Amino acid sequence: MRTRYDAIVVGSGISGGWAAKELTERGLQVLLLEAGGPIDPATDYVEHVQAWEMPFRGWGDRAKIEREQPIQKDCYACDEWSGKFFVNDLENPYTTPEDKPFSWIRGRQVGGRSITWGRQVYRWSDLDFGANAKDGHGVDWPIRYADIAPWYDHVERFIGVSGLAEGLDQLPDGQFLPPMQFRCAETHVRERLARAFGRERVLTIGRCAILTADHLGRKACHYCGPCERGCITRSYFSSINATLPAAAATGRLTLRPWSVVESIQYDGKRRRATGVRVIDANTFESIDFKARIIFLNASSLESTRILLNSKSREFPDGLGNTNGVLGHYLMDHSMGHGARGTIPGYEDHKSYGDRPNGIYLVRFRNVTDQHPDFVRGYAFQGGAWRSGWGRGSGMKGFGADFKQSLITDQGPWGMSLYGFGECLPRHDNFVELDAEQTDKWGIPALRINCSYGENEQAQWKDMIHTATEMLEAAGATDIKETNETVSPGLVIHEMGTARMGRDPKTSILNGHNQVWDVPNLFVTDGACMASSANQNPSITYMALTARAASHAVDLMKRREL
Numbered sequence: 300m301r302t303r304y305d306a307i308v309v310g311s312g313i314s315g316g317w318a319a320k321e322l323t324e325r326g327l328q329v330l331l332l333e334a335g336g337p338i339d340p341a342t343d344y345v346e347h348v349q350a351w352e353m354p355f356r357g358w359g360d361r362a363k364i365e366r367e368q369p370i371q372k373d374c375y376a377c378d379e380w381s382g383k384f385f386v387n388d389l390e391n392p393y394t395t396p397e398d399k400p401f402s403w404i405r406g407r408q409v410g411g412r413s414i415t416w417g418r419q420v421y422r423w424s425d426l427d428f429g430a431n432a433k434d435g436h437g438v439d440w441p442i443r444y445a446d447i448a449p450w451y452d453h454v455e456r457f458i459g460v461s462g463l464a465e466g467l468d469q470l471p472d473g474q475f476l477p478p479m480q481f482r483c484a485e486t487h488v489r490e491r492l493a494r495a496f497g498r499e500r501v502l503t504i505g506r507c508a509i510l511t512a513d514h515l516g517r518k519a520c521h522y523c524g525p526c527e528r529g530c531i532t533r534s535y536f537s538s539i540n541a542t543l544p545a546a547a548a549t550g551r552l553t554l555r556p557w558s559v560v561e562s563i564q565y566d567g568k569r570r571r572a573t574g575v576r577v578i579d580a581n582t583f584e585s586i587d588f589k590a591r592i593i594f595l596n597a598s599s600l601e602s603t604r605i606l607l608n609s610k611s612r613e614f615p616d617g618l619g620n621t622n623g624v625l626g627h628y629l630m631d632h633s634m635g636h637g638a639r640g641t642i643p644g645y646e647d648h649k650s651y652g653d654r655p656n657g658i659y660l661v662r663f664r665n666v667t668d669q670h671p672d673f674v675r676g677y678a679f680q681g682g683a684w685r686s687g688w689g690r691g692s693g694m695k696g697f698g699a700d701f702k703q704s705l706i707t708d709q710g711p712w713g714m715s716l717y718g719f720g721e722c723l724p725r726h727d728n729f730v731e732l733d734a735e736q737t738d739k740w741g742i743p744a745l746r747i748n749c750s751y752g753e754n755e756q757a758q759w760k761d762m763i764h765t766a767t768e769m770l771e772a773a774g775a776t777d778i779k780e781t782n783e784t785v786s787p788g789l790v791i792h793e794m795g796t797a798r799m800g801r802d803p804k805t806s807i808l809n810g811h812n813q814v815w816d817v818p819n820l821f822v823t824d825g826a827c828m829a830s831s832a833n834q835n836p837s838i839t840y841m842a843l844t845a846r847a848a849s850h851a852v853d854l855m856k857r858r859e860l
């Protein structure tokens with residue numbers, strides 16, 4: 300196998316797939332290095348396999364899961380079907396202080412977490428890109444919405460996003476395919492909220508990277524439901540379903556699975572990264588690959604781990620880390636606070652198919668005014684459902700009539716709203732290399748120090764209050780507050796630790812995701828984020844990646860890299 304390429308991309312997940320596609324389409328020979336194994340949709344996707352066809356009827360081999368995936372199993376999507384798309388925690392350890400648990404949910408295979416992700420995609424606005432500058436938490440973003448908007452367009456046109464245009468400044472509209480339909484109870488709540496709060500509180504259908512019409516050779520969704528198990532019709536966006544085939548079609552992609560990148564090599568004389576050192580995941584052999592530019596897309600914390608582990612005379616504390624910022628300002632969103640209730644009526648209506656999407660209640664706090672207790676904001680996700688089979692465990696009955704009534708008579712409509720809150724960038728939320736722990740390949744593991752702060756906690760209180768208030772306004776009954784704090788990491792939007800900024804003294808990356816001190820090294824996954832906003836972040840990683848790839852190739856053409 301050749302060892303010299305124009306570009307190396309590390310990681311084949313959501314952002315790495317985009318780097319590979321954009322760089323190959325711009326004419327570069329690209330080596331895509333992926334730590335995990337290959338995926339064959341024909342045999343590995345299992346969304347249509349039924350519980351009775353599974354060895355453990357969907358419950359999983361619980362002793363094995365407890366032993367090998369004690370952390371991953373806490374993710375709702377890690378079950379007997381899709382557990383294979385989540386890492387083995389024994390082989391991929393990390394440590395935390397005892398009083399600061401962190402749930403690091405990862406996928407290690409071609410496609411990364413793009414196979415299991417929830418596909419919710421929301422643009423950021425200037426409210427988000429300007430937030431750090433406005434309230435002084437974190438450093439100012441080096442870009443604004445106008446810089447990234449064309450790249451959101453570019454990404455959305457390719458991945459296919461279904462959604463409803465709402466014309467709200469804080470949640471810009473995009474290049475939408477037709478929206479998925481509301482359920483009747485959701486339409487009811489949307490209309491009641493509009494009556495009570497006007498355009499201040501807008502409930503819209505989730506914007507998601509799932510096709511509602513055939514698109515670029517991929518088929519429209521048929522509402523089978525369990526997307527985290529794969530999608531043989533390629534109806535939702537994943538690297539395997541979309542970006543990797545596009546990159547391969549150029550004839551310029553070399554994908555090497557089972558390639559664990561251990562570090563990046565650096566030439567101090569030229570001030571350039573020269574290549575990467577890989578440990579073959581199966582043979583443990585060490586191999587060096589060279590390239591003119593390198594894109595790090597191993598996921599937020601893995602990319603930072605590689606940088607921290609890339610030590611040289613010039614950078615004894617990690618590549619590009621001249622200011623001690625690398626590893627700091629880790630963020631995740633917060634989740635688990637809101638309310639649910641019963642929506643009376645509509646009992647002659649039921650939903651058909653398993654819509655793989657919910658509703659989105661757009662941020663309304665600190666948009667035009669300022670809340671006295673906290674900065675930044677939150678949005679709600681959730682949806683309406685009709686209780687069915689599951690309610691049987693709480694009902695009294697016996698025999699054939701009882702079973703029949705469970706099938707024919709569904710329960711009332713329920714509606715839930717759960718908050719996704721913005722997390723502030725704080726210096727004391729950080730990762731470092733653990734002094735003793737290593738992974739299966741002998742690479743130092745991370746020690747993760749992360750907790751939510753006072754601002755997030757103040758938001759949680761308000762989420763519960765406003766969710767209850769809105770369900771009341773919608774005429775819901777039997778309203779119950781949801782107050783379940785989950786440990787950071789479990790929202791699976793971990794980001795930051797190699798942030799972008801305007802000043803090399805306080806950030807690791809410039810406005811085009813280049814490491815300030817190593818301009819041919821780009822970090823375009825979530826590590827680059829200077830703040831977290833409250834929107835699901837992956838579409839912003841994709842747009843930043845496409846933007847950085849275009850910039851990199853321009854610089855190469857001008858012989859500046």
Ligand SMILES: Cc1cc2nc3c(=O)[nH]c(=O)nc-3n(C[C@H](O)[C@H](O)[C@H](O)COP(=O)(O)OP(=O)(O)OC[C@H]3O[C@@H](n4cnc5c(N)ncnc54)[C@H](O)[C@@H]3O)c2cc1C
Pocket residue numbers: 309310311312313314315332333334335374376404405406407408409410411412413415416417418419420527558559560561596597598599601605791792824825835836837838840
């Ligand atoms: C259940 C679930 C639901 C989610 N829902 C949403 C959602 O609705 N919306 C949203 O925006 N986000 C969601 N996310 C988060 C989303 O999946 C991530 O933000 C996204 O995948 C990050 O992309 P990435 O390219 O940085 O990393 P990943 O997609 O994780 O890919 C990283 C890749 O790098 C590889 N890698 C790691 N280390 C190395 C190494 N040393 N050498 C070589 N390769 C390496 C990994 O094996 C992996 O394939 C969800 C995640 C999960 C698990």
Ligand code: SF4
Pocket residue numbers: 346509519520521522523524525526529530531532533534535653655
């Ligand atoms: S619900 Fe739609 S997107 Fe999800 S797996 Fe089924 S067909 Fe694919």
